[in-house]
Amino acid sequence: MRVAITSRIFEPEPSAASFRLAALADSFVAEGHEVMVLTVRSARGRREAGAANDHDSDDFRRYRVQRFPVLRDRTGYVRGYLQYLSFDVPLFFRILCGPKRDIIVTEPPPTTGVFVRIAARLRRTPYAYYAADIWSDAAESTGAFGIVVDAVRRMERFALSGAHTVLSVNEGVSARVREIAPRATVRTVGNGVDTEIFRPDGAREERGIYAIYSGTASEWQGAGIFIDALERILPEFPDARLVFLGHGSDWESLRERAEGLPVGAVNFIRTVPPDEAAEWIRGAVASVASIRPDAGYNFAFPTKVFASWACGTPVVFAGEGRVHEFMREHASEAALGSACAYDVEAVAEAMRIAFGNVPGLAAREALGSWAELSVGLHAVAERVVRAIGGGVEERGAS
Structure with missing residues (x-):
């Protein structure tokens, strides 16, 4: 398959999503699929922290990474609605005008899911939505205004409902997805961590207790x-x-x-x-x-x-x-x-x-x-590849 992965954050920027999606891309490649990651240009500070610039770090990958600049908040993160849209709008046109894909795997926020659903529909391409979190519930828990929570929930429902597959990290998230979007096809694939980086052996900080x-x-x-x-x-x-x-x-x-x-x-x-x-x-x-x-x-x-x-x-x-x-x-x-x-x-x-x-x-x-x-994150990624691959192949055969 020709697979596209879309995310507002990716390696070398450190985050759970970065590790999870990089492992997923590697697993797709290991199964013989062609992968393109559509993501952002790393902030200068993140590149320096990662001890490599974007091009150097991507040269080591077995898949292509296409980066483009975005707005960031004052701390250097792509966080906030204007920042999200600075990623989402170019992404819409990159999907619409870019190479045809067999499946798109997209990461939240829901704004990205909305743009991916519309672009994917126009290109007649199925997409999988990675529900690592429920954003509308997160907004509500932080005391956001009701109108904001309602808007986020509507966008999230739209993104979840249109997905070929919703990938959920645990049964609790799966149940919540089904409440928000009853028509969604949900597969619980679990969650994990990169055990090649996070492991018990290796250097450790020794600055007291x-x-x-x-x-x-x-x-x-x-x-x-x-x-x-x-x-x-x-x-x-x-x-x-x-x-x-x-x-x-x-x-x-x-x-x-x-x-x-x-x-x-x-x-x-x-x-x-x-x-x-x-x-x-x-x-x-x-x-x-x-x-x-x-x-x-x-x-x-x-x-x-x-x-x-x-x-x-x-x-x-x-x-x-x-x-x-x-x-x-x-x-x-x-x-x-x-x-x-x-x-x-x-x-x-x-x-x-x-x-x-x-x-x-x-x-x-x-x-x-x-x-x-x-x-371990790689076991989770393999489950995702099986869940997506089987579903898309069945769709193609029919």
Whole structure:
């Protein structure tokens, strides 16, 4: 097949979507398909962080990558409606006027899904929509105006309903997709992490004893609870630190929340290349992750959890929903960490246990080996290729 993958973010920019889509492109190529990735030109800072420019990094790939410039927000990310449209509008014409494809795989946001649906319809090309998240629910959870939530939901429904296949990362997302777009054909393919980068062996940060929150910090995640919990355990663990590594809409409020703690107790580090992020995760006593129960987002499964396990680092998760259930289901298979209620005292107790029981090398290697078999990204990508390939071939045969 001739496959196009469209995304507003792709390697070398570090993100869960970048890793997932790069693995998918590799899996398509491994099965003999021709792949073109339609994405953005990386920001200068991201290119420097990735230790290569766009052309150098793409030369190593077994598929073609077509990049074009976009608007970015002040932090350098393609985030915001004008920024999305700066990607979506050129993408529409690239699909409409570009080479004919057998299938298009598109990544959110819903604005991109809308433009891809229209362009694909005009070209009589099926497309798959990768539902790694429910954007309208995310907008609602952050307190967006009702008119904004309604507009995002209408766009999302339009994108989901027109897809040949909706690729869902877990059963919770699948159920939500069916509620929003009852006519959608949904395949649950799972989610994972690149275990070639995130693995237990390799260099690690050795800057004392710390827990780490890596990746995006948004309002619906409520990561501030870990700062409050750290304050409670500092009398017992005066050298304990909490590291926030990444970015997000809640970043500044987290900084303000940490001002009341001793200097150095909470550190904020902007996004780094994936291999450096893995070093930070490997050096931590535990990773922390959360989902606020009142955000209406309990079906979500933060990818940072998978990355931590792959590095051999246990997780302290605060919240309810799918992560809680997953950790309970697999507790007998590996030392995954602990899941607790979204409550400061409960989180403080979980962090107290984590700082008091630093995992050894053997335990980290065992956890990393389990993660490679259970949540490795390449296994997920192979499932996506089978799901898409079989469906398109059946369509062509009919």
